[in-house]
Amino acid sequence: MIFINKFIYLFIEGVKSIYRAVLPSFVSSMTIAVSLIVLSISYFFYINLFYYTSDFKNEYKIEVFFNNNLSLNQGLDTFNQVLLIDGVEEGVFIDKETASQIFKKEFDEDILNIIGENPLPMGAIFGVSNNYKSFDKMSEITNEIKYMKDVDDAIFPEKAIVEFDRIIRNLLSLSFITGVFIIIIAYFFVSNTILLIIHSKKNEINTLKLLGASDIFIKLPYIINGVILGFAGSVISCFFLFLIYKISLYVISPYYEFHTINYQSIFVFNFALGCLLGIVGSSKALSNFVKSN
Amino acid sequence: MIRFENVTATYKKNIGVFNISFEVESGNMVFVMGPTGAGKSTILKTIYKDMLIDSGNIILDDKNITSVHSNIHTANVRKKIGMIFQDFKLLPDYTIFENIALPLRIEGYSKDKIIELVQESLDKVGLPQRQSSYPMQLSGGEQQRVSIARALVKKPKIILADEPTGNLDPNISDEILDLLEICTDNGSTVLMSTHNFPLIKPRNKKFIELSQGRMI
Numbered sequence: 001m002i003f004i005n006k007f008i009y010l011f012i013e014g015v016k017s018i019y020r021a022v023l024p025s026f027v028s029s030m031t032i033a034v035s036l037i038v039l040s041i042s043y044f045f046y047i048n049l050f051y052y053t054s055d056f057k058n059e060y061k062i063e064v065f066f067n068n069n070l071s072l073n074q075g076l077d078t079f080n081q082v083l084l085i086d087g088v089e090e091g092v093f094i095d096k097e098t099a100s101q102i103f104k105k106e107f108d109e110d111i112l113n114i115i116g117e118n119p120l121p122m123g124a125i126f127g128v129s130n131n132y133k134s135f136d137k138m139s140e141i142t143n144e145i146k147y148m149k150d151v152d153d154a155i156f157p158e159k160a161i162v163e164f165d166r167i168i169r170n171l172l173s174l175s176f177i178t179g180v181f182i183i184i185i186a187y188f189f190v191s192n193t194i195l196l197i198i199h200s201k202k203n204e205i206n207t208l209k210l211l212g213a214s215d216i217f218i219k220l221p222y223i224i225n226g227v228i229l230g231f232a233g234s235v236i237s238c239f240f241l242f243l244i245y246k247i248s249l250y251v252i253s254p255y256y257e258f259h260t261i262n263y264q265s266i267f268v269f270n271f272a273l274g275c276l277l278g279i280v281g282s283s284k285a286l287s288n289f290v291k292s293n
Numbered sequence: 294m295i296r297f298e299n300v301t302a303t304y305k306k307n308i309g310v311f312n313i314s315f316e317v318e319s320g321n322m323v324f325v326m327g328p329t330g331a332g333k334s335t336i337l338k339t340i341y342k343d344m345l346i347d348s349g350n351i352i353l354d355d356k357n358i359t360s361v362h363s364n365i366h367t368a369n370v371r372k373k374i375g376m377i378f379q380d381f382k383l384l385p386d387y388t389i390f391e392n393i394a395l396p397l398r399i400e401g402y403s404k405d406k407i408i409e410l411v412q413e414s415l416d417k418v419g420l421p422q423r424q425s426s427y428p429m430q431l432s433g434g435e436q437q438r439v440s441i442a443r444a445l446v447k448k449p450k451i452i453l454a455d456e457p458t459g460n461l462d463p464n465i466s467d468e469i470l471d472l473l474e475i476c477t478d479n480g481s482t483v484l485m486s487t488h489n490f491p492l493i494k495p496r497n498k499k500f501i502e503l504s505q506g507r508m509i
Contacts, residue, residue, distance in 0.1 A: 001403070002400070003401065005401045005402065005403055005404075006399075009398050207383075208395070209368075209371075210341065210376055210382065211376065211395055211399060212368045212371035212374075213368065213399045214364070214365060215364050
């Protein structure tokens with residue numbers, strides 16, 4: 001019962017200390033809110049980028065041209081042998097007839113009319129499984145295909161893949177660094193704001209100590225204060241994120257279809273991170289205060 | 294009961310109190326007298342553990358508190374003591390009621406018990422109608438009464454008053470002393486420091502006189 005009485009009192013003190021220092025508390029909450037908004041938007045872009053790259057990587061294909069003197073059965077045999085290679089997931093066989101149709105479609109000319117015969121070789125287009133959709137793995141597979149007996153050539157879009165992988169890597173690194181940087185700034189902001197509040201209450205803290213208050217009795221209201229600031233920041237961030245999400249859906253969805261995120265999970269993440277920032281920030285402020293006294 | 298046995302407590306540069314021995318019986322009021330810098334506050338600080346002693350023993354209600362160092366044990370010693378300070382040490386953002394209730398909040402008393410005890414304490418110091426005011430709305434004398442009410446609220450066996458009349462007019466100072474004497478009627482032991490000999494002279498109480506940290 002004593003513990004409950006104390007906790008209720010300290011919780012109320014934690015709440016009261018917010019309106020005893022309204023401006024610093026407001027600034028802290030807004031810092032947390034802005035940090036969470038930027039983090040959530042970064043995460044949203046990360047997820048969309050991830051799906052976008054998956055879509056793009058689905059277009060990673062290996063084109064294989066068989067030797068021109070092969071019979072249809074020999075071509076099909078070679079096609080089946082390629083399918084047995086590790087990492088090759090699917091394939092479409094292209095016989096000479098289909099090759100001429102593709103030529104006609106792309107160049108709007110019938111090759112039989114131009115040359116009088118069909119010189120195009122049989123071939124195939126192979127897709128690789130997700131784990132193999134990198135430059136190194138696709139090079140490996142392509143080389144293996146290239147050196148098969150009845151294969152004339154095998155190619156894949158090397159430069160595009162290298163460039164795309166580089167861009168994605170840079171973007172992901174940038175968003176990670178930005179996220180970490182934002183969390184550090186929010187952490188220092190919260191901790192310094194609470195430190196300011198604590199310093200302004202220095203005399204009160206000393207009086208409480210003289211009256212026999214334990215360390216936890218003195219510290220707990222500030223930690224609760226931190227949690228409330230974090231929680232308030234989360235609520236503000238969720239409100240603005242919801243608005244931003246609805247507006248961006250309205251403005252951008254005609255041009256690009258978002259891979260939407262389950263926003264309950266974003267809200268939970270925001271609340272958890274906001275409260276954590278509050279606790280860690282206030283704990284840091286308290287330990288700094290104890291060191292300087 | 295408060296007993297000092299050859300207590301020496303020093304700050305830097307060998308300033309402090311030296312070889313102090315005295316005893317205050319339960320229910321008595323004793324003054325610690327002396328000019329500024331004589332070591333009056335130092336003696337009180339060693340009792341409420343704001344300062345560690347170099348040698349000797351301090352016994353509070355038959356318990357030797359000399360070796361109490363940790364924060365938890367210091368807090369426990371302070372819980373048993375009612376403290377009154379020259380500068381009142383009231384929390385400006387708290388109402389008078391909340392200021393007086395603080396020692397009870399620290400102990401985890403229930404809401405109803407707190408209301409009852411604070412009201413009782415306010416009645417004792419004659420300020421029952423000021424419980425919703427803030428310290429800055431009160432005169433110096435009234436603030437010191439609140440400080441006394443805060444010290445009395447948990448009915449401590451020991452009350453330490455560090456120059457409680459230092460900032461007050463003579464007639465108000467007399468009223469404060471009256472209040473402290475009433476505390477001894479209730480069984481509390483009171484140790485009060487002061488440099489104002491004319492104030493305590495008519496009271497005919499035991500006093501300890503200090504000069505440059507030593508008992509005279």
